Amino acid sequence: MDAFNHAVGGFKFHQLALDHQLGTVVDSVASGGIDDAEAVATYEQHYAMTDERLPVVMGLCQGQAMLDHEHFSARDMSRSAIYAEWLASLGMKHTMVLMQRVEGTVQEYVGFMRHRDQRPFGDADRRLAQQLMPDLLRATRLRAQARPLARQAALGLAALDALPHGIAVVDAQCRVQHGNAAAARLLARDGSIGVRYGRLHCRDGASQARWQALVAAACAGAGPTAAGAIRPDGGLSRLVVTVLPLKAGHAAALRQVPMALVVLVDPDAPGGLTPGLLADMLGLSPTEARLALLLASGKTVKDFAAIQGCTWNTARAHLAQLLRRTGCRRQAELVGLLQSLRLG
Incomplete structure (x- = not known):
């Protein structure tokens, strides 16, 4: 947008x-040249819906341009x-407006504005806009799709930070790759496992070997040892560290490579896991979380069906x-995994 604005001699632009x-x-996105954020907010709150240019803009089809001097006289x-x-x-x-997206009741457009001493936008500017329009429309579509993803990511990270259990993602x-607030507190306090040069590392040599094997198996996602737990030696509170496979398609994977989900639990801390907490930690549905807790308490699948x-x-x-x-791989492994998370 900045490059296009410069190419057509725009002073500033405002996308809505x-x-x-x-x-x-x-x-809303405003160009870096609009330093007065209050002025932009004033337009959006008090002028946007009464702007006389708006009916003309709303009549545009996606990809069309509007030059204001063609619709409004100097008077x-x-x-x-x-x-x-x-x-x-x-x-x-003077302004030139490009309609970028029409989706239901939402219309997205960008207005390029020239300094008051400059001439109005002309046919050459419109031709350049039409030439670049496929790229502008594609960029707008991608940005529109990214907005809900960004909101979901922000909500997910906020939920992780609210968990009492430490949660980390490692390659x-x-x-x-990511750690919530509880993980940072537990790692700083315990001492048996911590971050060294960006890597989670156990203080004890035997624990480190077991830890690396668990992470490698979880990232490979194969075999009965794909999930497991250890209690690293040398710490104060004897943390239980559970390692789970986190496939590349998982929302928390951050990149399209296999990673492992690490759950850190202080066995001396009060409280246990609820279905909601378990679902947040392991990415389960509410039904799957309830089933997991019932199995960990000694119930059977038939008991779950009846309940x-x-x-x-x-x-x-x-x-x-x-699973x-x-x-x-087996129900017994699942029960062992859940017990390592201190279910009661």
């Missing part, structure tokens, strides 16, 4: 996504609050999915 049914600004601009007040206060006048070389009010075959299907998600 408007829900015209709700009458609200959904998203119209002198009588307009947008031109005479808001644009003039920022040293701007096959034990390099830490859940479903058929035995449905309960078995939930168990198969639960797949946790990287366990």
Whole structure:
């Protein structure tokens, strides 16, 4: 946008996504040249939905351009609050608007504005916009798809930070890709395992060998040792460190390479796991988390079917999915894994 703005002689640009049914600004990006954030906010809150350019812009199809001087005379601009007040206060006048996305009631467009001493945008600027329009539309589409992903990621990271258990994601070389606040506290306090040169490393040699083997198996995602737990020697509180496979397709994997999910639990800390907490830690559905807790308490799959009010075959299907998600091969491994997380 900055490069295009410069190419057409724009002074500043402002990209907006408007829900015209709700009458609200959904998203907004202003060029780096707009230093007065208050002025931009004033436009979005008080001028955007009453801007006389808006009906013209909303009539555009995706990929079309609007040059304001083709629709508004100098007399119209002198009588307009947008031109005479808001644009003039920022040293701007003429605009060229490109419609970038039309999706339901949301329309996203970008307006390029020239300094008040410059001439209006012309046909050469429109031709350049049309030439670059496929790339602009593709970039807008990708950005629109990235917005909900960013919101989901922010919510997910906030949920991880709220967990009382330490959660970390490591690669096959034990390099830490992410750790929540509880993990940082436990690692700083215990001493048996910590971060050295960006890698999780056990203080005790035997524990380090076992730790590396668990991480390698979890990242490989194969065999009965794909998930496991250790208690590293040499610490104060004897942390229980559980390692689980985290496949490349998992939302927490961060990159498209196999990684391991590490759960750190202080066995002396009060409280246990709830279905919601277990679901957050292991990426399970609520039903799978309830099944896991029942199995860890000594119940059977048939008991779960009776409690859940479903058929035995449905309960078995939930168990198969639960084993797949946790990287366990057998029910006994799953129970052992859950017990390492101190379920009670």
